[in-house]
Amino acid sequence: MTRLTDDMVKDLPESLGRISDMLIKTTGMDIKQLACKATGLNPALIDMGAYRAGVIPITSGMGIIRRFSESIADTLIELGMDAFVTDGTDVTGFAEALSADADVILMADDIQYISYNTRARKYANNSFCTAAGYVAALDGAAGGLKGKEVLVIGAGRVGTHATRILFNMGANIKIADIDKIRSKSLSEKYRNAVCCPDIEKAISEADLILNASPATIPGSVIKEGSIISTPGIPHIFDEEGRRKATIIHDPLAIGTAVMAVQSASFSLKQNEEDLE
Ligand code: 2YG
Numbered sequence: 001m002t003r004l005t006d007d008m009v010k011d012l013p014e015s016l017g018r019i020s021d022m023l024i025k026t027t028g029m030d031i032k033q034l035a036c037k038a039t040g041l042n043p044a045l046i047d048m049g050a051y052r053a054g055v056i057p058i059t060s061g062m063g064i065i066r067r068f069s070e071s072i073a074d075t076l077i078e079l080g081m082d083a084f085v086t087d088g089t090d091v092t093g094f095a096e097a098l099s100a101d102a103d104v105i106l107m108a109d110d111i112q113y114i115s116y117n118t119r120a121r122k123y124a125n126n127s128f129c130t131a132a133g134y135v136a137a138l139d140g141a142a143g144g145l146k147g148k149e150v151l152v153i154g155a156g157r158v159g160t161h162a163t164r165i166l167f168n169m170g171a172n173i174k175i176a177d178i179d180k181i182r183s184k185s186l187s188e189k190y191r192n193a194v195c196c197p198d199i200e201k202a203i204s205e206a207d208l209i210l211n212a213s214p215a216t217i218p219g220s221v222i223k224e225g226s227i228i229s230t231p232g233i234p235h236i237f238d239e240e241g242r243r244k245a246t247i248i249h250d251p252l253a254i255g256t257a258v259m260a261v262q263s264a265s266f267s268l269k270q271n272e273e274d275l276e
Contacts, residue, residue: 002214002233003110004065008251012071016078019250026248027140032079035257038136041265050269053083053104053260054097059090061110072106075253076260104263115259120266129262130231130255131161134210137248138229142208146170151206154213155182158231162210163190176202219244231255
């Protein structure tokens with residue numbers, strides 16, 4: 001899994017509004033509506049303001065990414081949650097979040113990024129939630145995916161989750177990965193999925209792309225008018241690619257928003273007025 005860098009998240013807090021504007025423009029949904037769509041929840045039924053979220057900086061492995069935790073907290077606040085970053089890291093931070101009676105606790109090491117619901121004792125994980133968020137964005141931008149052909153680039157954790165979600169939505173799936181064995185084995189799991197050995201050819205023919213790979217896609221191979229929903233990091237598209245395609249991307253906020261809504265929904269706190 002590709003690791004974010006300080007540089008990728010440093011501007012995230014200021015750009016949350018721009019990300020929501022981009023989502024409204026390309027998908028018709030703001031980040032909360034997108035997160036609810038990705039988790040199959042009616043936005044009116046979940047009161048995110050009723051949830052306290054603790055974010056814990058984790059020092060294991062390659063250590064802390066500067067502003068990673070703060071960017072997550074800012075995204076949760078954008079969703080209306082009572083979110084904070086713990087002063088302590090690791091176990092100390094976990095104890096602090098529990099003492100603050102947090103409903104959900106978010107933390108990431110170099111392998112997993114999760115949102116743990118302390119009431120339901122269940123967690124949401126970033127790989128699934130990122131896939132669900134970016135498929136929902138593609139669905140919104142394309143006006144529905146049922147019966148449409150979608151190219152999934154990258155048969156890793158996010159691409160694999162995305163393929164299953166797309167299959168359940170009735171999309172016709174093409175799968176491309178530099179590892180031909182990986183793309184072939186993934187395509188064989190779904191009867192309407194096709195493995196594409198020639199990635200560039202597949203991209204050049206694709207109207208709808210879910211890019212869950214670290215690949216740099218040159219604009220010269222991108223089809224005019226295509227829609228590319230791309231959680232992949234690093235995120236590099238040249239000027240030709242940005243002109244030819246509608247590109248949906250952010251480094252962290254969309255996956256985080258889906259994790260927050262999904263983990264909160266494990267102990268649903270409905271809007272008071274909706275209960276009357
Ligand atoms: O707490 C910290 O600052 C660090 N332990 C965070 C390390 C995160 C490593 N993981 C990644 O950079 C990405 N997999 C996060 C999710 C990317 C968005 N899909």
